Amino acid sequence: MTVLAVNPDDSRQGSIACVGMGITLGSHLTPLARSHIETADVVFAALSDHLVELWLRRLNAEVRSLQPYYRPGKSRMKTYREWVELMMTEVRANKRVCAVFYGHPGIFAWSPHKVIEVARAEGYRAHMEPGISAEDCLYADLGIDPGRVGCQHLEASQPLFFERQLDTTSQVILWQLGVVGDRSLGRFLTPDAYRELLTERLCEDYPSDHEVIVYRAPTLPIDGPYIQRMVLRDLPRAEFTGHETLVLPPLHALKPNARMRARLDALDAIHGAGAGSATPA
Amino acid sequence: MRDTVELLEAIGRDATLRHASREELAKVLLAANASAGLRELASGGDSTTLTKELGLEHMHVEHTSQTGGHEGDGHDDHHHHHPDHDHDHGKDDKPAQRPDDGADTPPA
Numbered sequence: 191m192t193v194l195a196v197n198p199d200d201s202r203q204g205s206i207a208c209v210g211m212g213i214t215l216g217s218h219l220t221p222l223a224r225s226h227i228e229t230a231d232v233v234f235a236a237l238s239d240h241l242v243e244l245w246l247r248r249l250n251a252e253v254r255s256l257q258p259y260y261r262p263g264k265s266r267m268k269t270y271r272e273w274v275e276l277m278m279t280e281v282r283a284n285k286r287v288c289a290v291f292y293g294h295p296g297i298f299a300w301s302p303h304k305v306i307e308v309a310r311a312e313g314y315r316a317h318m319e320p321g322i323s324a325e326d327c328l329y330a331d332l333g334i335d336p337g338r339v340g341c342q343h344l345e346a347s348q349p350l351f352f353e354r355q356l357d358t359t360s361q362v363i364l365w366q367l368g369v370v371g372d373r374s375l376g377r378f379l380t381p382d383a384y385r386e387l388l389t390e391r392l393c394e395d396y397p398s399d400h401e402v403i404v405y406r407a408p409t410l411p412i413d414g415p416y417i418q419r420m421v422l423r424d425l426p427r428a429e430f431t432g433h434e435t436l437v438l439p440p441l442h443a444l445k446p447n448a449r450m451r452a453r454l455d456a457l458d459a460i461h462g463a464g465a466g467s468a469t470p471a
Numbered sequence: 472m473r474d475t476v477e478l479l480e481a482i483g484r485d486a487t488l489r490h491a492s493r494e495e496l497a498k499v500l501l502a503a504n505a506s507a508g509l510r511e512l513a514s515g516g517d518s519t520t521l522t523k524e525l526g527l528e529h530m531h532v533e534h535t536s537q538t539g540g541h542e543g544d545g546h547d548d549h550h551h552h553h554p555d556h557d558h559d560h561g562k563d564d565k566p567a568q569r570p571d572d573g574a575d576t577p578p579a
Contacts, residue, residue: 216483236534240527244476260531267536291534299534345535369533378531411483412496412513433532 204281204314207288208295208302210321213407215242218322223290224249226319230288232280234273236299238292238433239409246290265375273301274308281314292409294323298345298365325363327407328435331415334361339440346370346436349391356395358441364388367404368432379432386426396441398423403437404430473504475525 207226212218227233227249236256237243247253256276259269280287289295295302296318309316325343329336340360346367348354356362364370369377371384399421406416418428425436478500482488488499493514500510508521521527 214483216480217489238530238532240530241476241479241525243530244525245480248476257528257530266533270534270536292532300536301534366533366535375536378533410512411479411489412509413516414490 204284204309205286206277206281206305206309206314206316207319208306208317209288209290209319210294210323211237211242211246211290211292212322213238213293213324213327213409214411215239215245215409216411220319220321223319223321226288227290229286231285232287234277234287234289236273236289236291236301242292242409250288260378262378263374263376267300267375270301270304274305277301277305278308278312281309281316282312291321294321294326296320297323297325324365324407324435327415328363328405328437331407331417332403332405332437334437336361339444346388347372350388356392356438358395358438359444360440362438364436364438367434367436368430379430382426385428385430389422389425392422392425392438396422396438400441401439403439404428405435405437406431406433472506475506475509475521478503478505478509 207230209223209226210218210220211223212220227246230250231252233246233250233253234256235243235246235253237246243253243255243257254276256273259272260266261269277287277289289302289305291299291302302318306316306318328334334341340357342357342360342362344354344362344364346364347370349356349364350371351373367385367388368379370380370388372380401419402422402425404416404418404420404425408415416434420428422438428434482496482499488496491499497510497514500513505513506521506524508518508524512518512521518527
């Protein structure tokens, strides 16, 4: 293996890298994210499994868990703002900071985006490294290719809080089922009645016997994915731990766009269609 | 007894073990002198013993607000966002005390 070295920068300036730990312990951490972790002065951690946090502590002894800032009944937005301030305090102290989040640090995570914005506004180096997300695992485990009919990803509460149009010709994927309908931001699992209300809303667009999938990606490499198929009306009786995602497969076939196809016919008549016809002017 | 975290990392990065059957995994863990808790979890899914062995605690996984609903993080700061009052499209990025913030302070 080739090892390269850079001259250490004596004029220390604080920086932050937000990286993803991936979902499954030992399987998903990228070499670059690992390097950020191992070379940081301080590592903040918001992970999904205590065992993964224990693993992280093997990579860097200066790990500070962000978990203790959660409290039942306390708005999570307050917690997330506290996280940003904790991280920025170290950046301002000219530390090389790494913030580690499970999955991808930029997906369904407020504080990584925010801390990068704040750090840059104050003149510090800040960036994000992608990680393998639960969405990535879902595609692999359920055999879904988002390029085929498309995927509409929504936080599960949005169809309840807002007039969202569900695209029933695509895969509709709803995240954070465990806290669906919680406007207090102080709960970690809403009662089943909230998922009953979501089911009622979904039944406005889908028949109650439409087959849906409740999915959970494995955090430990000794586990497989949790995949439970059921009809939509049975959703409230599914097992929920707070980590689940709902997949609604397409109800309708894609409808051809006759108007645009006619326009494409006209363009093909001018420019040709097929190999060798796209010669630049 | 082998270190549980090391064993899990080794399984996670090994193509022959990551998708091994429970029976195969049980044999490997026994041969590797894995802890009783890890062997129990790997074979039957019960984490009680492993939780005691390592003092494991439940982790919260919600890292974003679900009461937003608009693009842009300004709305994620709105705790009591109600569709009926959906007129405020302004940014609100400054941390501020909110009615539901509570007075509790996390440990340092």
